[in-house]
Amino acid sequence: MKLINGFKDFILRGNVIDLAVAVVIGAAFTGIVTSLVNGLINPIIAAIGGAPDLEGAWVMPLRTIVEDGEPVEVGIQFGTIVSAVINFVIVAAVVYFFIVTPVNRLLALRRKGEVEAPKAPAEDVLLLTEIRDLLARQSGETTRTLDT
Incomplete structure (x- = not known):
């Protein structure tokens, strides 16, 4: 019974609830960024590189295998890696500029006494x-x- 009560105390702490909300919002935001990158940025970069999409662009072939009677090239897909890096950079920039920076600024103003904490x-x-x-x-x- 102590184990269940300890778990209940842990779950009901404000930090855990805040973290759960942040994870849900982060997952939704990641979906938006992924759509933006896949629908807008990747096609532009792929068009510059001369490929129909970024996922198939810049493949370094390693081996050819036969699958269902057809030869298929297996290789390192640099376009996929570039796409993941772009996703990460956009998410990190938005989090930094729209969440971290304003919160740090607000906390600094509260420390100086220029902005009152909520009563x-x-x-x-x-x-x-x-x-x-x-x-x-x-x-x-x-x-x-x-x-x-």
């Missing part, structure tokens, strides 16, 4: 605190029932 917790924080307290009370009642 009251936000509604979602109050709601999560209330849920945590209710679960704590409920788990306390459950353990008392099991002990008696």
Whole structure:
């Protein structure tokens, strides 16, 4: 029972919930960036390189195998690597310029006293605190029932 209560305490910490929200938003944002890179940037780079798409561009052949009676070249696909690097750079730039920099600036202003910290917790924080307290009370009642 202590293991379950410890897990419940861990899950209900604000940091874990914030992390879960960040992962969901990050996954959605990564989908947008991947679509942008695959639909706009990759075709432009591939057209410059003379290939129909970046995935098939700049392949260094290593070996030819026969598959279903047809020869197929197997090789290192540099276009795919370039595409992944472009995805990473765009995601990293957006995170840095739109999340890290503004938050650091806000924290620096709060340290200087130019921007006040919020006086009251936000509604979602109050709601999560209330849920945590209710679960704590409920788990306390459950353990008392099991002990008696």
